[in-house]
Amino acid sequence: AQTVTQSQPEMSVQEAETVTLSCTYDTSESDYYLFWYKQPPSRQMILVIRQEAYKQQNATENRFSVNFQKAAKSFSLKISDSQLGDAAMYFCAYRVQGGSEKLVFGKGTKLTVNP
């Protein structure tokens, strides 16, 4: 069974600084997707970034970028120039390509941004 592990229950960062959230996963599949979702206090899930496993190039979305290490099954999220609005729960998620296409979530990391 696929599992997603986020080893950092909580992280904090100073405004304008950079922070990296860790995620590892376990799968025997070769084709899959990885995601980072943000859940602010409103609890609306927001897609931050997505990575296809077949792509070697790391995905980037403005201030958000990932370090995808397929062999190590690692998928970390880097947030640059952190803003107060980045404060939220961040969930790493995995989905196999094809099949049921359901998402498997990690337990989440609570990010605090200090002014």
Added chain:
Amino acid sequence: GAVVSQHPSWVICKSGTSVKIECRSLDFQATTMFWYRQFPKQSLMLMATSNEGSKATYEQGVEKDKFLINHASLTLSTLTVTSAHPEDSSFYICSAQSTGARQFFGPGTRLTVL
């Protein structure tokens, strides 16, 4: 972007009653919708996968007779919590899958059972 709505956003009910939660994809058709449950300060737990026109597929440990799911159209799926009890109090989130297999999440429904 694709929008998914849930109704109601918050419901309080008495123990023993049934509650229906609606999940709608507003500007796209969703052949597949997913229902999640989230306890305070925890992650999302998938309850079931709902496909339009067919029976839902429930995750292990989820009671099918207690959490009834109906996906009657390409834009609407409903979750009915039957004979609700205080332990069913939780945050329920749906997501709808568009073409290209992208999932879009609803804003969630907070259920409180007294």
